[in-house]
Amino acid sequence: MAAGVASARLGFEETLIDLIKARNPVLLVETHEAERVLKLVRSVAQNSEIRRSRRVATYTLTNGLQDGVAPGRPMAPDAALSEAAKVTEPTIFVFFDLHHYLGAGGRPAEPGVIRSVLDAAREFRAGRVPHTLLIVAPALPLPADLEKEVSVVELPLPGKAEIEAVLDEIITTNAANIVVDLSAEDRERLLQAAQGLTLGEAENAFARAIASDRRLDADDIDLVLDEKRQTIKKSGLLEFIEPAGSMEDIGGLENLKSWLGKRKDSWLPAASEWSIPAPKGVLITGVPGCGKSLTAKCMSTLWGLPLLRMDVGRVFSGLVGSSEQNMRAVLKLAEAVAPSILWIDEIEKGFGSSSSGDSGTSQRVFGTFLTWMQEKSKPVFVIATANKIDGLPPEFLRKGRFDEIFFVDLPTxxxxxxxxxxxxxxxxxxxxxxxxxxxxxxxxxxxxxxxxxxxxxxxxxxxxxxxxxxxxxxxxxxxxxxxxxxxxxxxxxxKTQEEQIRQIREWASARAVAATSREDSGELALVGASAGRDVTSYRSGRQIEY
CATH class of the missing domain: 1.10.8.60 (Helicase, Ruva Protein; domain 3)
Known part of the structure; x- marks a missing residue:
């Protein structure tokens, strides 16, 4: 069975049922939510869609194999896999610590454990008893020997319904000692603030909010958001940018500001009545120091959405396979926080060299990002800024990736x-x-x-x-x-970079929309018609009225 990520169109439980029915022998779930996975697996094991219900047994280094009846004992993973193959009842074996022996964290994989997994896969696929091995790990770059044997199952972060169940449970448990003062709108905002957290993190955030003053009210939304900031910070891949300033703090760029203003709230359900999709993103290029990054920061205030900055350099890592995993983690986190704004500053420095000789890592990471931009269904608005846009690959600029490309020239x-x-x-x-x-x-x-x-x-x-x-x-x-x-x-x-600025303007004259409105720019001349003029005396960029 070829390794692959199970279809995102199916829920985790539906995908797991399909793979168990198909007798895929080894599955991998990359997550920190071990207890949540175990709860879902136990639900799946008794699902009526599976002709023969399954038992569920777990493995940890400290307790060995446990089936919920007999207590386990410490056992090496290869010995535990050997014991699992001897079980005579259909079972889902959930192994929690196996990744330590398969190369996680940059450690070398142990050949004996790899062989044990391969032997178990052969036995579980074709043996008389339909077993399934489910490996749960925070992150696991698969050894080459296992790539064709393991199917990766994606567990999305908890949805609104799961987080709401945690909130209701903590309120019920502490009802005698706390005051709940939440309107329907406040409750909705509180739940939205918790989206992007694991169930454990959401529970910790709600508990902290209650413990501070024995109340749960609108003021606690900021505490939950602070927990989200900590989660994003711990990931090391995204930075949560605090809202700062407003569009009134930007001088000029009226075309760009008008374009962004008209798309405010377009991700809300009410927008669907107008048959419009949520905007995908915008690419802003132009002369350095003319307000591109400031626009990204002020846009968070305008739209009232969290602003997440991605440093592409942090995505790339020295460990084989980890760069691709980092990119998937970034996109997954951005979608979990949705609706959100994903800001990539000076994107040409991160993706402009995607064809460099690094064994194809840059190309694979870039391909993952391009595919996500094209097919994403969650309202994550991408705002990318670039100083040297001609350094970006052509496929990055085609229609469908971004809604519009704006050119920011020197101020009029x-x-x-x-x-x-x-x-x-x-x-x-x-x-x-x-x-x-x-x-x-x-x-x-x-x-x-x-x-x-x-x-x-x-x-x-x-x-x-x-x-x-x-x-x-x-x-x-x-x-x-x-x-x-x-x-x-x-x-x-x-003056110091006159030739470079002229080149940027030449590129933008036929490919981008001027961020400056016609009224602000006055009579504009195309670069080709301005030969010999001082670099500061003309403007370029296709004009579109908004």
Whole structure:
């Protein structure tokens, strides 16, 4: 039997029943939820769809084989597999510690145990008694000898119904000592906050919420979310980004902001009445320092969804097979937290070299991600940013992967004026203005925008910081002269990387949508028609009205 992941269209129990009926001899479930697996297996063992009901026996290193009747004794795994083959009643053997002997954690697999599994597989498949070996492990890259013998069964994280059952149980158990003050909406939000946790983690989160003040109310939603943050942090593959700022903190990019605003709440059930699917994602490319990453952070506030940042470098690991497993774990966690936003910053650095000579690992990981983007059914919105988009493989950019590709150019004069206003408003306090400092007049902002033509948003922000340092060193308020001096002392990226920026614009002129609205950009000229002009004096990017 060829190894493979059982169809995601079927539930865990349905898949397990099918594989048992087909007499697949060895199954693998990768999960931390050992007790949940055992509970589900015991339910399946007595399912009427299986013609001959099964007993359930478990194996651990400390207790050996146990069938729930006779106590076990410590036993080596190869000896336990040999004993299992002698059992005369149809049985599902659930082995919990076998992965330690099959190469988990980078340790070498033990040949004797591998041979015992192969012998058991041969006996369970063709023997008179229909047994099934179910290996439960947090993670297990299969040895080559077992790849064709083992079927991988995916156990999804608990759904809303399972988490709700845990909540109801903990409320019932503590009913005499606690106060429950949850509206129907609060309860729904609490359950949604717990999605993405294992049943044990959800129970711990609810228990912590109750223990803090002997109440369960809307204020406890943040405690449950904190437990989710810890879970994501422990995975080491995703980072939970706290909501910060709003779209009003971004100067310009009105096309992009309008596009995102119109897709807010599109994952809710009400959107299905309009026959629209949940948006897949957006790719934002352009000049460095012009607001791509800031847009991702502010989008979490706009949509009210958790923002998860994936560091592609962490996905790749030195252990054979673990990179592919890491990618599957990332995608599984993002879907479990859905609806959510998955942010991949500077994606070209992670996937731009997918064809490099690394025994095909990069290509397999990249292929897994592409397939998931195309076929995902959970509302996980992917926002990817790239500075050098021409370094990405062509298949990554075709329609169907992303809903749209936006190009972020250097700020227009109108956008520069708004960026200066935002940056100065954030940096200058009322007390500094009252003591003879700056007055943010329209005229001043206009002169600053004209003087800083060709600056990126990040360079404007640094110019303001530099001016503040100059003023602080003399313990005085910031003056206009400080700002203009900072501008003169800055050599913008549009000068130091003029050729690179021109190349980015040439690529975007026919392939991307301008993030800046037509009203903000004024008369735009395509790169091809602007030969010989200064790099700061034209804009490129196909215009679409939103």
């Amino acid at each position: 004069p109108k956008e520069l004026k708004e960026i200066w206003r935002l940056q100065l408003s954030q940096r200058l306090t009322d007390s500094s203005r009252a003591s003879g400092g700056l007055v943010l007049s329209d005229g001043l902002l206009q002169r600053l925008a004209e003087e800083s033509n060709g600056f990126s948003g990040a360079e404007v922000a640094e110019a303001v910081v530099s001016a503040c340092f100059d003023a602080y060193s003399q313990r005085r308020a910031v003056q206009e002269a400080d700002l203009f001096r900072s501008i003169r002392n800055t050599t913008p990226l549009s």
